Amino acid sequence: MIFQKPRGTQDWIGRDIEQFNRVCQILRTISNLYNIKEIITPTFEQLDLFLKSAGETSDIVTKELYNFVDKGNRNMSLRPEGTAGVVRSYVENKMFANNNDVTKLFYIFNLFRYERPQNGRLREFHQFGVEYLNACDWRYDVEILIFANNILSIFDLEKDVVLKINNLGSFEQRKKWIDALIQYFKNYEDQLTEDSKNRLLKNPLRILDDKIDGKKDFVKNAPKLENFLSNENKEYFQKICKTLDLLGIKYEIDSNLVRGLDYYTGLVFEFQSNDENLLGKSTIIGGGRYSNLIKETGGPDYEGIGFAIGIERLLIILNEKKYDFQIENQLDIYIGCENDEVTNIGISIATALRNYGFNTKIDYGVFKKDKNVKNSIKNNAKYFIWIDAENIKSQLISVEELATKKRELIKISWLKKYFIK
Numbered sequence: 001m002i003f004q005k006p007r008g009t010q011d012w013i014g015r016d017i018e019q020f021n022r023v024c025q026i027l028r029t030i031s032n033l034y035n036i037k038e039i040i041t042p043t044f045e046q047l048d049l050f051l052k053s054a055g056e057t058s059d060i061v062t063k064e065l066y067n068f069v070d071k072g073n074r075n076m077s078l079r080p081e082g083t084a085g086v087v088r089s090y091v092e093n094k095m096f097a098n099n100n101d102v103t104k105l106f107y108i109f110n111l112f113r114y115e116r117p118q119n120g121r122l123r124e125f126h127q128f129g130v131e132y133l134n135a136c137d138w139r140y141d142v143e144i145l146i147f148a149n150n151i152l153s154i155f156d157l158e159k160d161v162v163l164k165i166n167n168l169g170s171f172e173q174r175k176k177w178i179d180a181l182i183q184y185f186k187n188y189e190d191q192l193t194e195d196s197k198n199r200l201l202k203n204p205l206r207i208l209d210d211k212i213d214g215k216k217d218f219v220k221n222a223p224k225l226e227n228f229l230s231n232e233n234k235e236y237f238q239k240i241c242k243t244l245d246l247l248g249i250k251y252e253i254d255s256n257l258v259r260g261l262d263y264y265t266g267l268v269f270e271f272q273s274n275d276e277n278l279l280g281k282s283t284i285i286g287g288g289r290y291s292n293l294i295k296e297t298g299g300p301d302y303e304g305i306g307f308a309i310g311i312e313r314l315l316i317i318l319n320e321k322k323y324d325f326q327i328e329n330q331l332d333i334y335i336g337c338e339n340d341e342v343t344n345i346g347i348s349i350a351t352a353l354r355n356y357g358f359n360t361k362i363d364y365g366v367f368k369k370d371k372n373v374k375n376s377i378k379n380n381a382k383y384f385i386w387i388d389a390e391n392i393k394s395q396l397i398s399v400e401e402l403a404t405k406k407r408e409l410i411k412i413s414w415l416k417k418y419f420i421k
Helices: 014-033 047-054 059-064 083-092 138-154 171-186 194-199 231-247 311-320 340-355 369-378 412-419
Strands: 044-046 067-069 075-078 103-112 124-133 161-167 265-273 283-290 304-310 331-337 360-362 381-387 396-401 406-411
Touching: 014 103, 014 124, 014 138, 014 311, 044 047, 044 083, 047 059, 047 075, 047 083, 083 103, 083 124, 083 304, 124 138, 124 311, 138 161, 138 231, 138 265, 138 283, 138 304, 161 231, 231 265, 265 304, 283 311, 304 311, 331 340, 331 369, 340 360, 340 381, 340 412, 369 381, 396 412, 406 412
Parallel strands: 331 360, 331 381
Antiparallel strands: 044 075, 067 075, 103 124, 124 304, 161 265, 265 283, 283 304, 381 396, 396 406
């Protein structure tokens, strides 16, 4: 029987894993510039954590969770998103205990959602995410947007996306808006899709960005949240917009942008692809502020803000754009041996070279020199070392620089001085 990977997953091999690691390396480097520390949380958590954070009526909870009952009869779930686990860790480990400052964390996680696999959307996927915890000042909203924009600039994607922002207000303000939406959409219930009808009483916000209903005029003309916002909340959002203007960061205000998780309040945003040849109108980066999540997870009454990037989706776009990942594939040194008797010396030399920091390969099964030379060229090696029985009697090995064809015999004891100049 031949086994296959589960539907909606992928094997990371060859060029794919090299590009994945390169992107992660770049993201870690950028995070360090902002003094953001890495965090790793468990791949699975208690189911209730996601029910409370994402919202019991969200698509993630109602359609996409990979949840199970373990042998201890506990309800668990593979993580569908990163924020809830990071906040849980922040609270459980009391990262706030002796520190009134903002805690800045980033993660690179594999996540799981049961949805229909398609290009850039898998059942197991990876995200880079950032969370600022105890970040009450509106300037952190701006810093998060600058950070996200900086990432796109480094990957030369800033011209291929549009930043859309919205202000979701407080939970109290949003509840009044939701009540108004329910009453409004009841007048058009016969024109809604079945999905939207099911959302009408449970989560009418999802009607606004529904792929079908969201394009209809009566949905576009639905009551706007801005009519329910307090003056204080409007001023908060205006400060963000004015600062973005001063910084030259272009954006569009999209009053129908709500995001798919119930914990968002205040600023929400998406960097969306505007190139139909890439992924259509797809979200590359998405995030926002959350005012109650830390408290609801058992922590202090702190606010947070964050965003996430789908790495698979980012890689698709970068490859379409022919991005130069600057991956170094060249082998430093290839070692060939004339026979079994000198192979142990080859192993010893290979070990020494690796300890010196050189990427080294030794071929154990091929003893013909011309074949070894061909293999060294095939492996894109810089140097070829040949160990033969006659020269080894004098502790000599042949070293050839393949680019210049320069070849010389050197003593094994000179190996370090020869390569470390």
